[in-house]
Amino acid sequence: MREFDYHQPATLAEASRMLADFGDGARVIAGGTALVLALRQRMLSPAHLVSVADVEALRGIAWSEGSGLRIGALTSHSEVARSAIVQQRYPMLAAMASRIADSQIRNQGTIGGNLCYADPATDPPGCLMALDAQVVLASRRGERVLAVEDFLVDYYTTALEPDELLLELRLPSPAVGSDGRYARLLRTAADHRPLVNVAIGVHRQGSTCTEARIVVGASTPVPMRIPNAEARLVGHAVTRELAAEVAAIVAQDVVALSDQRGGEAYRRQMAQVVTRRTLEDLFGLDAE
Amino acid sequence: MSRHTIKVIVNGQAEELEVPAHRLLSELLRDDLHLIGTKRGCEAGICGACSVHVDGRVVKSCLMLAIHVDGCEVQTVEGLAQAGQLHPLQESFMTCGGLQCGYCTPGMLMTAKALLAENPHPTEAQVRQGLSGNLCRCTGYNGIVDAILEVAEARHGA
Numbered sequence: 001m002r003e004f005d006y007h008q009p010a011t012l013a014e015a016s017r018m019l020a021d022f023g024d025g026a027r028v029i030a031g032g033t034a035l036v037l038a039l040r041q042r043m044l045s046p047a048h049l050v051s052v053a054d055v056e057a058l059r060g061i062a063w064s065e066g067s068g069l070r071i072g073a074l075t076s077h078s079e080v081a082r083s084a085i086v087q088q089r090y091p092m093l094a095a096m097a098s099r100i101a102d103s104q105i106r107n108q109g110t111i112g113g114n115l116c117y118a119d120p121a122t123d124p125p126g127c128l129m130a131l132d133a134q135v136v137l138a139s140r141r142g143e144r145v146l147a148v149e150d151f152l153v154d155y156y157t158t159a160l161e162p163d164e165l166l167l168e169l170r171l172p173s174p175a176v177g178s179d180g181r182y183a184r185l186l187r188t189a190a191d192h193r194p195l196v197n198v199a200i201g202v203h204r205q206g207s208t209c210t211e212a213r214i215v216v217g218a219s220t221p222v223p224m225r226i227p228n229a230e231a232r233l234v235g236h237a238v239t240r241e242l243a244a245e246v247a248a249i250v251a252q253d254v255v256a257l258s259d260q261r262g263g264e265a266y267r268r269q270m271a272q273v274v275t276r277r278t279l280e281d282l283f284g285l286d287a288e
Numbered sequence: 289m290s291r292h293t294i295k296v297i298v299n300g301q302a303e304e305l306e307v308p309a310h311r312l313l314s315e316l317l318r319d320d321l322h323l324i325g326t327k328r329g330c331e332a333g334i335c336g337a338c339s340v341h342v343d344g345r346v347v348k349s350c351l352m353l354a355i356h357v358d359g360c361e362v363q364t365v366e367g368l369a370q371a372g373q374l375h376p377l378q379e380s381f382m383t384c385g386g387l388q389c390g391y392c393t394p395g396m397l398m399t400a401k402a403l404l405a406e407n408p409h410p411t412e413a414q415v416r417q418g419l420s421g422n423l424c425r426c427t428g429y430n431g432i433v434d435a436i437l438e439v440a441e442a443r444h445g446a
Contacts, residue, residue, distance in 0.1 A: 003289035006309035006355055029353075036351045037333055039310070049309065053356065078345070102421025103399065104336065107345040108352060190420060 002045040010054045012165060016139040020163035022048045028165065030074055030113035033105050057138075057167060058112065061085065069171040073112025077124075078103070080111055090171060092180040092201070096127040101192040112166045115148070118156045118222070121193040121261075125152055126217030127182040129225070130199035131171050138167040145170070152222040177210070178203045183278040184218065185270050187261070194218040195262050198250075198274045200282055207237040207283070214246070214275070219256045219267040226253050229275070238283040247276035294358035298323070299367030305354075313349035313357055314338045317364055325365035325394045329423075336422030339395035340364045346402035348421070365394035368401070376439045377401060386435035388426035395422050400436045410440060 009015040019026055025047040029035050038044040052058055058074040063085040071080065080086055081098035100106050100123050114124045115135065125148065133148045137160060148169075151159050160166065180201040184194035196219040203211040212230040217223030229249040236242055251272035258264035279285070290309045295302065298321060305320055314331075317323045317340065329337035331350045338349040341363040368375035377400050380386065387393045396419070403410065403418040410418065415436050416429070424432060 001310045001312075003308065003310055005290040006292065006353075007290075008355075032353060032356065033333060033348075033351050036312070036353065040331065040350075051356075102336070103402065103418060104339055104346050104348045104421045105333065105351075108347045190423075192420075 001039045002042065004039075004046055004049050006049050006051065008051045008054055012055050012057050012138055012167070013140050015050055015052055015055055015165055016163045018048070018050050019165070020140070022050070023162060026050055028052060028116065030116075031076065031109040032113075033101075033109040034113065034117045034119060052165065055165075058165070063089065065173055067170075068173040069169075071111060071169040071171070073115075073166040073168055074110050075112070077101075077106040077109050077111060077114075081106065089174055090131065092182050092199070093127060093131060093171070096123050096182040096199075099123065105192075111169065115151065115169075116158055116160060116166050118152055118154075118158050120155060120221055120223075121195075121218045123182070123184065123194060123197060126197050126199040126215045126223035128169065128171075129217075129223050130180055130182070130201040130213045130215045132201065132213065134170045136167045136170060137161075137164045139164045143167065149223075149225070155221040175203060177205060179282060181278045181282045183274050183281070185274050193261075196256075196267055196270045196274055197223075198271065198278050199223075200275075200278055202233070202282065204283075209233050209236060209238050209283075214250065216250060216254045216271050216275070219262070219271060220254065221257060224255065226250050228253055233279075238279065238285070240280065240285045243276050243279035243283070243285060246279060247272045250275045292355050292358070294355055296357050296359070297361045299363055307354045309353070309355060311354040313340070313342075313347075313352040313354050313362075316354040316357075317349060317362070323364050323366050327391055327394055329391065329395075334423065335392070335395075336399060337392050337395040339398040339422065341398055341402065344402075344405070346399050363398070365397055368397060375401070376442065377404075377435065380435040380439045380442075381432070384435035384438055385431035386427065387431070392422060392424045392426075396424065396432055400432075400439075403436065404440055404443075408440060409444060410437070412437060 027046040029049045059072040062070045077097045077100045087094040128148045135151045182199045184197035197217045199215045201213040212233045214226045214229045215223045229246045251268045256264045256267040317326045327337035329335035333351045
């Protein structure tokens with residue numbers, strides 16, 4: 001690891017000013033699970049690390065019926081998974097958080113750090129997109145709110161300005177009839193980086209799907225919604241045939257990447273399988 | 289390169305150390321405090337041999353900066369035995385054959401302790417899932433899983 005200066009500002013304004021002063025030479029450190037590894041492997045060698053550990057505004061989980069859920073960016077994955085309100089109101093998010101990597105990484109890594117690092121082969125981003133989550137970005141200049149899908153720009157690239165910090169995530173209150181599932185394919189049971197993941201958020205009346213968000217990630221530079229698949233699902237009672245048809249649309253429309261972990265055709269096929277199984281699970285369609 | 293003074297309680301003992309900013313927790317424990325029970329394995333956050341507890345939560349010390357434990361309590365495998373008595377998990381790993389070469393054992397013990405603290409009645413599947421961040425290349429895991437389940441059953445009467 002190359003040497004660096006370490007700073008631990010106490011407030012958001014101070015952190016933002018430091019980031020502005022240091023410019024490209026600085027990185028923000030939260031839980032450090034991804035960043036420390038990148039430093040050790042010399043993929044990154046910043047002159048300054050700015051820790052946000054003391055910035056209280058980045059902590060805590062809060063809920064109200066009117067404004068929905070607020071998760072501070074420094075909340076660890078295990079805190080998200082254990083939160084009673086998350087388990088009760090956003091079971092899809094709690095289930096996702098409880099399966100990220102392993103217990104040690106869930107204790108160290110934070111949900112904000114995960115989003116800012118923008119590693120595509122992780123669990124949270126697609127799941128948050130399917131839940132229609134927003135991020136609040138803050139700097140000395142003020143705050144702005146972006147949808148997660150606008151925040152994630154490309155492979156390891158976000159919309160953060162150099163002096164901005166991710167303050168918190170906001171999730172809308174789930175409406176009556178809303179439900180969702182997050183599922184992924186790991187190449188082996190011991191693997192921690194999904195090859196493909198699928199997150200589906202729906203509203204339904206009876207067996208009819210009235211709204212859908214279908215998000216495919218891990219095989220794409222950033223998670224992508226599949227509008228044609230969403231449109232095919234909406235307005236219908238969901239049967240096994242329809243689930244298979246929607247999954248086929250996903251396989252056709254997903255812009256899958258190709259690398260040593262999996263070729264493009266294989267990733268498309270797996271996106272199809274995971275989508276079909278996830279829809280069957282979500283709509284209680286027992287596989288025969 | 290900045291240097292920082294940190295205060296940390298390690299296995300019940302208060303320590304005050306000056307460390308460079310890039311010091312890792314695994315280095316602090318092994319190289320500064322000579323607590324060499326904590327092992328360095330992959331050094332990339334995969335194998336779990338360096339697992340220790342920070343404020344009661346299990347973490348990988350190769351992925352954590354030493355400065356980040358300023359003000360915290362750290363427990364390593366050396367802190368498991370109390371007054372010369374091995375921890376029940378340590379006894380159980382011996383009687384169940386939960387180790388062969390022993391390199392992964394300190395990390396396994398720390399993860400197992402955290403697992404049972406969070407879930408005192410785990411199923412076998414939950415134990416296996418809970419160990420997914422710790423690799424063992426000798427035992428095939430069966431002895432390790434047996435050792436953890438045995439402690440859980442002994443505590444709560446199977």
